[in-house]
Amino acid sequence: MRKRKIMFWLLPTLIVVLFLLFLSVFNLLPILWMVFTSLKIPSDVYHVPIKFLPTRFSLWNYRTVLFGSEFSGTTMPKYLFNGLVISSSTVLLSVIMGLLAGYSFTRYSFPGKDKMLNYILYTTALPRVIIILPLYILMVKARLQGTYLGLVFVYLVVTLPISVWFFISFFRTIPRELDEAARIDGCTTLQLLWKVVVPLVRPGIFATVMYSFVQAWNEYLLALVFSSSRTAPATVGLVGYLGETGVHWGPLMAASCIMTVPTVFLFTAFGKYLAKGLVAGAVKG
Numbered sequence: 001m002r003k004r005k006i007m008f009w010l011l012p013t014l015i016v017v018l019f020l021l022f023l024s025v026f027n028l029l030p031i032l033w034m035v036f037t038s039l040k041i042p043s044d045v046y047h048v049p050i051k052f053l054p055t056r057f058s059l060w061n062y063r064t065v066l067f068g069s070e071f072s073g074t075t076m077p078k079y080l081f082n083g084l085v086i087s088s089s090t091v092l093l094s095v096i097m098g099l100l101a102g103y104s105f106t107r108y109s110f111p112g113k114d115k116m117l118n119y120i121l122y123t124t125a126l127p128r129v130i131i132i133l134p135l136y137i138l139m140v141k142a143r144l145q146g147t148y149l150g151l152v153f154v155y156l157v158v159t160l161p162i163s164v165w166f167f168i169s170f171f172r173t174i175p176r177e178l179d180e181a182a183r184i185d186g187c188t189t190l191q192l193l194w195k196v197v198v199p200l201v202r203p204g205i206f207a208t209v210m211y212s213f214v215q216a217w218n219e220y221l222l223a224l225v226f227s228s229s230r231t232a233p234a235t236v237g238l239v240g241y242l243g244e245t246g247v248h249w250g251p252l253m254a255a256s257c258i259m260t261v262p263t264v265f266l267f268t269a270f271g272k273y274l275a276k277g278l279v280a281g282a283v284k285g
Contacts, residue, residue, distance in 0.1 A: 038062065038253035045250045061254035076255055079237030084262070086148060086233055087216040090155040094163045094212040095205060097156075102167025103193065107179065117168075120161045128221055131157065139226060146228030154226050155219060159212040166211070170204035171197070206270045214263055234259050 033052070037045060038061050040054040068074040105117060135154055136145070144150030174197065182192045198205070220235040227236055234255070241252035 034253045034256055037249055038257045040250060042250060061250040062258070064251045065254045065258065075240070076234070076237050076258075079232055079234040080258065082148075082227075082231055083217060083233035083235070083259075086151050086155065086231075087213050087262075089148070089152045090159055090216040091209050091212045093152065093156060094159045095208055097160060098163030098167045098208060099193070099198075099201075099205070101164045102171050103197065105164070105168050106171040107176070120164055123157070123161045128158070132222070132225055135222075136225065145226060146231055148231055151223065151226055151231060151233075154222050155216045158219065158222070159215050163208050163212060166204060166208050167201070170201040174200050210266050210270060213266060217259075217262060 036053055039057045039059070040051075041056060041058045041060060044051055044054045044056070065074060065076045105113060135157065139145040139150045139154070142150070144153065178196055178200075179192060182196045187195065217233075218235065219233075223233050223236050224239075227233065238252060238255055238259075241248040241255065
């Protein structure tokens with residue numbers, strides 16, 4: 001009888017564990033497929049029946065992506081460089097502007113503040129297809145179409161609204177008494193931000209950096225429309241492996257693996273700050 005009671009309590013736990021294990025394997029399978037395909041020689045990539053594991057591990061696809069082959073050169077390093085420049089610039093502006101806007105919305109009262117907050121939130125719900133045409137007209141008139149600066153401004157349309165709301169949540173956890181004490185000690189507004197506020201919202205800054213970078217680094221639709229051959233990021237460069245005669249799966253998977261390196265590095269190095277930042281922003285102090 002006692003064993004039956006134990007099994008009755010353990011069975012739901014076992015089901016949950018098996019279900020989570022299944023989800024983990026299901027989510028990891030495409031990533032493993034990408035990695036193993038990038039390490040295959042061409043004959044293994046197109047082998048019938050399909051082989052999950054390569055018969056011989058090779059870095060030929062990575063050499064082709066980074067240095068070209070004996071038949072053609074490569075432009076992927078330029079695309080990767082463009083993506084890093086554009087994404088890093090987007091992150092920098094998104095964090096600075098989001099921090100200043102979030103502090104202003106939580107510390108000052110001004111006409112139309114609630115409506116502005118609602119408008120900022122509504123922009124996150126708009127499909128990107130809707131905003132492409134007006135953004136394209138603005139970029140053409142400003143002569144920023146196909147430039148790094150134009151792409152950064154376009155990416156900010158996607159990342160900045162969420163960054164503002166992130167910082168609003170973080171600043172709401174900081175008591176106003178700290179601001180008042182700092183001003184009594186003679187701090188200016190910039191000194192208050194740099195010496196008092198920024199150290200307290202450091203987890204939130206890391207969370208915003210990671211969110212903004214991932215959004216900018218993985219953006220494809222806006223990059224395809226607003227970039228040129230000179231400024232196209234890596235997401236657009238991947239399309240180059242879709243040739244007229246078929247898909248070059250080996251180099252495509254190798255380039256995709258290379259593209260995951262910055263994101264994996266960010267989550268490995270600053271993942272703990274992401275969890276802290278999201279928890280801090282979710283609880284109002």
